[in-house]
Amino acid sequence: ETGVTQTPRHLVMGMTNKKSLKCEQHLGHNAMYWYKQSAKKPLELMFVYNFKEQTENNSVPSRFSPECPNSSHLFLHLHTLQPEDSALYLCASSQDPPAGGRWDEQFFGPGTRLTVL
Amino acid sequence: AQSVTQPDIHITVSEGASLELRCNYSYGATPYLFWYVQSPGQGLQLLLKYFSGDTLVQGIKGFEAEFKRSQSSFNLRKPSVHWSDAAEYFCAVGLDSNYQLIWGAGTKLIIKP
Numbered sequence: 001e002t003g004v005t006q007t008p009r010h011l012v013m014g015m016t017n018k019k020s021l022k023c024e025q026h027l028g029h030n031a032m033y034w035y036k037q038s039a040k041k042p043l044e045l046m047f048v049y050n051f052k053e054q055t056e057n058n059s060v061p062s063r064f065s066p067e068c069p070n071s072s073h074l075f076l077h078l079h080t081l082q083p084e085d086s087a088l089y090l091c092a093s094s095q096d097p098p099a100g101g102r103w104d105e106q107f108f109g110p111g112t113r114l115t116v117l
Numbered sequence: 118a119q120s121v122t123q124p125d126i127h128i129t130v131s132e133g134a135s136l137e138l139r140c141n142y143s144y145g146a147t148p149y150l151f152w153y154v155q156s157p158g159q160g161l162q163l164l165l166k167y168f169s170g171d172t173l174v175q176g177i178k179g180f181e182a183e184f185k186r187s188q189s190s191f192n193l194r195k196p197s198v199h200w201s202d203a204a205e206y207f208c209a210v211g212l213d214s215n216y217q218l219i220w221g222a223g224t225k226l227i228i229k230p
Contacts, residue, residue: 004160042121042220043207056217090160098216103149103168106218108160 002026004109006091012115013081021076021112023091031097032074033106034066037088049074050097081116088113119144121210123221131229132200138193138224140208149211150191151218152182156204164206167191178202203228 004025013019025032034046048056049068063085065077074091088111094104122141130136142148149168153161165176172184182193191208208221 040126040222042222043209043218045217058217092160098211098218101168101213103151103166103211105163105166106161108153108162110158110160 004091004093004107006089006109006112008112009110010113010115012117013078014117015081015083017081018077018079020078021089021091021114023074023076023109025072025074025091025093025107025109027093027107029093029095029107030071031094031104032068032071033092033094034074034076035090035092037090037111043090046076048097055097078114081114083116086114086116119210119212119219121208121219121221123206123208123224125224126222127225127227129227129229130198133197136193136195136198136202136226138206138208138226140191140193140221142189142191142208142210142219144189144210144212146213147186149213150182150184151209151211152176152180152191152193153207153209154178154204155207155223161207164193198226198228200228200230202226 007022032049036044046060047066052068063080067075090111091109092106094106120143151166152164155161164180165174167174167184205223205225207223209218
């Protein structure tokens with residue numbers, strides 16, 4: 001596997017279910033990101049991890065719970081979601097997170113298409 | 118608040134025709150500017166970026182973009198589009214104030230044969 005992979009590619013869940021999204025990057029990067037992509041809306045940054053430590057949480061509801069066990073893997077645990085949470089969830093990685101005029105290219109996975117019934 | 122505007126939701130061009138996708142941002146200082154492309158069923162891929170220097174930047178797949186400070190714009194261009202260019206294009210701005218990318222809503226490019 002190369003690049004950034006995400007599983008599953010599609011997920012349908014009820015509002016009371018608990019599920020997890022998985023992301024794996026094979027690029028040796030230090031920073032990983034979760035984004036939410038809704039139709040006709042800009043990408044929304046949800047979480048940023050740097051060396052397994054969470055550095056950003058953009059006021060994301062607690063029904064989304066990220067986990068980063070190592071710098072190659074990132075999970076997004078989902079529970080008690082709402083229909084408005086249906087979207088494409090994108091994972092990305094970069095060599096390092098943005099800092100002091102340095103903006104490394106972010107490499108994106110194909111996303112998980114989530115539908116909440 | 119800082120924002121990125123891509124005024125065209127859809128653009129349709131004929132194969133072989135030239136293309137310009139518009140991007141405007143609102144931010145006091147010169148931001149870091151990016152264009153990404155998302156093909157159907159795939160993640161986003163960086164086309165090009167501008168940080169400083171020459172305001173005309175070249176990217177992959179024959180794309181270029183020009184930064185115009187006076188217009189707060191960073192428009193993407195290609196002289197001759199190919200059917201494989203059909204995709205959604207996103208402009209993004211990096212802010213040193215919070216080290217986050219602010220994204221436009223995207224422009225979907227449709228190619229007519």
